Amino acid sequence: MILHSTEALKRYTESGHWGRRTLRKMAAKAPERPAVVNPADRPDLTGTAAQSLSYRELSAAVDAIATGLLDMGLRKDESVIVQLLNVWELVAMFLVVSHAGGVLAPMPIQWRANKFQNVKKFADARFFFGMRDFKGANRLAIAEKSGFVALPIERIAEIARGAVDAARLDASVVDGNDIFTLCWSSGTEALSKGGPMSHNNWLFQMNLISQTAGLREGDRVLATAPVVDTTGVATWLASLAIGGTTLLHHSLNMPLLVKQLMQDQVHFLLLVPAVLNIILKLPNVDQLDFSGVRCIASGSAQCSRWSMGEFKRRWNIEILHTWGQTEGTAVFAGARDVPDFAKRADHFPWWGRPSVAWPSGIRGVEMTLFDEADAECTQPGQGAELVYCGPTVFAGYYRQPDLAKSTFTPDGFCRTGDFFILRDAHHIGVFDRKKDIVIRGFNLSVAKVENLVLTHPGVQEAAAVAVPDEIMREKTCIYVVPKDKAQLPTLEAVIGHLKQIGVAAYKLPEHIEYFDTIQRNPVGKILKAQLRQRVRSAAA
Template sequence: MVVMFDKDTISRYVSEGWWDNVTLIERFKRNVLKNPNRIAIVDPPNKKDITNLNQERLTYSELYERVKRGASYLLDKGIFKDKTVLVQFPNTIELVIAYLAVWKASAIISPIPLQWRGHEIKQVCNTIRPSMFMVIDNYKGFDHLSMAKQLSEENCLSVSNIVTLSEWSEITKNYKIRDDINETYIDGNDIATIAWTSGTEADPKAAPLTHNNWGFLRFLYDSQKYPGGILNDGEVIAISSPLINMAAIGVGLVPWIIVSGTLVLHHPFDPVIFYNQLVNEGVTFTLMVPAIVVSLLKQGLFNKNLKLRYLAQGAAPPPPWTFVELNKLGIEPINIWGQNEGTGLFSTKENIEDLEKRARAFPWPHNGLRWNQVFYNAMNLKIVDPAGNELKEEGQIGELCYKSPFTMPGYYNQPQFTKKSFDSNGYFCTGDYFQIVDYKTISFFDRKKDIINRGGFKIPTAEIEDLLKKHPKILDAAVVGWPDQRLGELVAAFVVLKPGTNIDLDELKKFMQDQQVAVYKWPEKLVVVDQIPRNPLGKAQKNILRDKVKELASKY
């Protein structure tokens, strides 16, 4: 039995009312009973092109029928309480059914990016040892099924069950529903999801969140029951990013369940298709990266054709002028910061009225400060200096440490990472620097972690450096971000070569492909140097390399 929170934590959050021990699948079942004929979910319009399956739209009762068939199959295959299912699907109805069916079978789901290859999946499987791997047959010319079979043959996957997307689609339509399908063996303290996050280490970290963790978000989203809730019953919610991490689960899937909404799926991101979905499906709430918001505003595409009530921006700091322009159009802008570990700050009109300040700052729940938006009354955050001392003065900058009913208890099967990330008082130290604006607000300042943010994908530089050093021509390597207007950052590799050798970017990319590394992690800029600048302890001086990148980038 995997229960990661200690008894005292569980008792406290339950007694205070923040956790109600209602699982996500039970919340979904309540929606089925309440709104059986409401449209629950809509496939991407280009589904046929990316999966060879037909686009569908299902009511709540139709979706639940599919979920029960999928869960029956999982149970017959030995997937039950505490078992983990690894899933590599695009944003289609089948992925959402996988979430719900895994929970219906009392198991744990761990979704991963479509871009991941054998290199990343081996690391994942060494940590969670999944009992089943659901995988897309092929995607953009890559044979995912062959990769899965190879991994299984190499004993990298402890799975006797590999299920393709096309097989899963048929299973959920035709498999016989078990007589005991309504029996359940989980409660709110059981793990619902294991997402994957990057830090300074080379290995990805497994971030587990329980049903109670996710259920806590009802205080943010449910306007009918909780002061400061931002969504109404039946909202039409669009997901434009891969349904594998906090952005899509916490700002898409979970609020959809909480408010019994309609979920509009999109994949891969295409601004034209997504805009048409916003119009055609009458989307009322979604999350976009700031670059897309800027583009749509400049093209005049936020107009009367849209029914958006709330628009969240995340993954990068939004330009304040976009908040002002959206508000003029009757759309309430939201500023979001969060991590897979169960951290989240949401600047809404309910807590920061001034639009430009809302774009720059977040609520700072600390020292018993009371909020009209009750979501924040369960949290306690502190800003600390490198020695762990709390900072309290305006203008001071330090690392944000976070404690709330939303936050995970620790990394899954990775105690070495848990020890590094939590302080002695149980605060999760986020690795992000924030600046104190005033007594009630803080603003994002910079990342402490040595990672690259490429289009929302977090890339640990240590992982890429370790891979580069395996190349027979490379003696030493260091990796930093290269600024990019569209994606934010690209991977820039500084390398020291063996005497008498040379290398170009194509050779480096071929090497990464041979190592079965996800394409988004491949170096896109290459700088050959005589030596990597290092301090007396041997640590690469990334500040010097970043200055060099600024100099080189200015010439392009």
């Protein structure tokens, strides 16, 4: 299934960024090296034992399962749906479905009936692999009701022990421009859209991560994000690109996470900024030894300079500041391109800037900022929407051609919907989502407010949203998870702290609410739509 335009295929093939190579089977330089290691708490998650598969064992399992799919009648370019935890079967299915000539369309484990119908409509898939029971819901029953041929996770391991038909697998021709995955947008605001990514899209993305994070052959990568969305898939594929070992971690199990970082020789992982802050505020943080970790990627929200500095000071860990979307757009600020970690918190390299060569060696990506009239911003301090073009960008939302005009500019740049600021001649910085701005004379980024509030010692987590105001138009409401419920940080205390560290008056919050936890979607993004609705209802 080739979806990219003739122009894109010609452009990136001639530039050498796209080729015939695929992800069907990645040859390992060390076949006996562990390829994927199940989460240690798998027995509690699935009732089955945790295990580790070498590259040789994973390759054999992929061949057998792919043969099994062909026996079931899988057709060329047909989508296969999986809804699994971070276990080896999920990782294997990416290679399996492609090897059999299909396209994998993984779903977050949290999704229920209404999302099943949405996926069924757009993917037009027959086969579903999932869990009989997880947290009180029978995913197989929901899938069957939605019209899928539903198979349990146990079936994957069973087929993996079956016969291999190498001739039939070799007859399934897959090109580098064929679609490898169909990932779904996180869907915090509306029904999810399918983002098709080709083998070439992913191969370029894998190299972006390995180059900017400084990954080395055989590194051990801890996959903390669900390997069903772009973030989790990219983390696993970055490990595959270097012949590394992928250590799986499902959901956020803080005791297990800390144990893995201290005992499992982890070199690279991804954590959302909120988790970085949680770790730094653990009571025993001074006793933790994460010295084996070289780099942590952090995205979904803006990192704070404080957390980046603390990880560098305590354990000499570099934070790779990341920004990316399901659409394949991505930019990373690492130690090579932005060596000053304090600057790295809000500066991204302006990839594609004429006559600028980056130490990471990234080429082929073009980025610019367009205002509402689609005029290019050229002066430092200007803020506008980031538009992006490069070998990682998808061909458009799957089976939704009506969205093409709002997704792409006439010359093929992807409209990201995110505000960035032109920092200087070489750097841009995230400002915020268009809807995550407080408009009160100044356009105030709620991410900036959140990071400032997090510097208060009594705040464990923070989220900020705009609340309507008759005079100022909008004011800022903060939702806070206190570090100690017995000593709630009052609004006055938070404002006093912010004034003490020199925060401008217009950035100070005007209202505060307290939560035991802040709800997030499967990739760690705060569910801002719910918070905005809550605060607007209260204001009304």
